[in-house]
Amino acid sequence: MTIKRRVTADEHLLDSSRSDEWKQKASWRTLKIQAEFVEGFDTLEEAELGDAIGVYGSARTEVDSEEYKLGVELGRKLGEAGFSVITGGGPGAMEAANRGAAEAGVKSVGLGIELPFEQGINDYVDIQLDFHYFFVRKVMFLKYSCGFCALPGGYGTMDELFESLTLVQTEKVGRFPIALIGTTYWGGLVDWLRSSMVEQRKINDKDVDLMLLTDDLDEAVAHMGKAG
Numbered sequence: 001m002t003i004k005r006r007v008t009a010d011e012h013l014l015d016s017s018r019s020d021e022w023k024q025k026a027s028w029r030t031l032k033i034q035a036e037f038v039e040g041f042d043t044l045e046e047a048e049l050g051d052a053i054g055v056y057g058s059a060r061t062e063v064d065s066e067e068y069k070l071g072v073e074l075g076r077k078l079g080e081a082g083f084s085v086i087t088g089g090g091p092g093a094m095e096a097a098n099r100g101a102a103e104a105g106v107k108s109v110g111l112g113i114e115l116p117f118e119q120g121i122n123d124y125v126d127i128q129l130d131f132h133y134f135f136v137r138k139v140m141f142l143k144y145s146c147g148f149c150a151l152p153g154g155y156g157t158m159d160e161l162f163e164s165l166t167l168v169q170t171e172k173v174g175r176f177p178i179a180l181i182g183t184t185y186w187g188g189l190v191d192w193l194r195s196s197m198v199e200q201r202k203i204n205d206k207d208v209d210l211m212l213l214t215d216d217l218d219e220a221v222a223h224m225g226k227a228g
Contacts, residue, residue, distance in 0.1 A: 029105050036136045040111075040129055044144050047127050049107055050174040052084035053224050054141045056160045057093025057151030059119060067182075068096045069216070071151050074181060075100020075108075077221045078149075086111065086145055088137075089129075095122035104125070109144075111137050138163055146227035147177040149220055152185040169207050179212040179220040186213055 056075065075085050075097035085101035086095035089110020101108040102124045110125030114132045121167045122126050132135040141160065150161050161180075166172045180186040190213050197203045211225045 005204060017117065018147065021131055033133060034133055037131060037139070037181075040131070040136065040140045041143075043129055044109070044140060045128070047107060047109070049084040049086075049109065050126075051082065051146050051213065051227065052086050052107070052109070053078050054086045054142055054158045054160075054203060055094070055097040055151065056088070056147035056153055056162075057097065058153040058157060059085045059088075059090040059092040060154070061092035061096065061152070064069035067093065067152055070181065071096025072100040072103070074149060074220070075102075076104045077217050078224065079104025079106035080222050081225070082106075083221075083224060084109065087125075087131045088113065088156070089121045090119045091122055093153060095208050097149075097151070098122055098190070111140055113137055132169050142173065143166065145176070145223040149179045149181055150186070151181050155180075165207075165210055168210055169203070175210075176203060177212065177225075178210060179214060179223050181214065181217070181220055183213055185216050 006212055016207045051093050055071070055078075059073060061071065075124045077100070079101045084107040085097055086109040089098070089112040094110070098110060099122075107127060108125055109127045110121045110129070111130065112119070112130040113134060114130070121130070131142065138160070141148070142164065147159070148164050150157055161178070164178055168175055168178070180190070190208065193203065193208050194205075198205055198208060204219050214218065214220050
């Protein structure tokens with residue numbers, strides 16, 4: 001039996017073939033987007049997170065892996081340093097960071113997203129929001145985080161990382177610290193940025209320096225303290 005793929009709200013919004021449907025339901029969809037912003041702002045303002053760090057990372061990280069242990073330790077160290085922790089709320093590296101935050105006794109936030117396949121919010125989140133639209137979710141990450149740590153991840157992690165970097169580079173937001181955790185994983189990317197983007201003058205040396213590349217979690221957490 002063929003299982004029909006669930007169409008997401010983002011697909012409805014961006015699919016040009018649905019333009020007639022969009023015209024008919026434009027006001028409703030606009031209100032739905034507005035409602036997501038309002039719920040997100042209201043929930044996170046009421047939560048009084050204080051200084052919070054956004055942690056990016058793969059949903060595919062295995063629970064028994066060293067990467068998962070690294071995520072738990074990162075979340076715990078961030079919590080011990082007085083930071084709340086915000087993740088995408090899913091499994092893998094996100095769960096690990098939320099778990100570490102919960103163990104440290106700080107607020108552990110999960111910003112979930114509707115996907116064609118079920119993912120769900122992990123059990124270590126105590127403040128949960130579920131979004132239909134990626135762009136609304138990104139705004140919540142950027143508004144309520146004062147720094148970002150990227151654990152090994154895939155396209156989603158890259159998307160969130162480069163969105164953050166672009167906003168800092170273009171001075172659309174105040175500078176906040178960004179740390180890449182894992183020199184073996186991220187080192188090739190940083191090398192490529194220097195050998196290709198910098199070499200061909202697509203970015204400057206200082207743009208690469210917007211990120212700290214490290215294996216030392218204490219160094220990463222100390223770097224987060226430079227927010228502001």
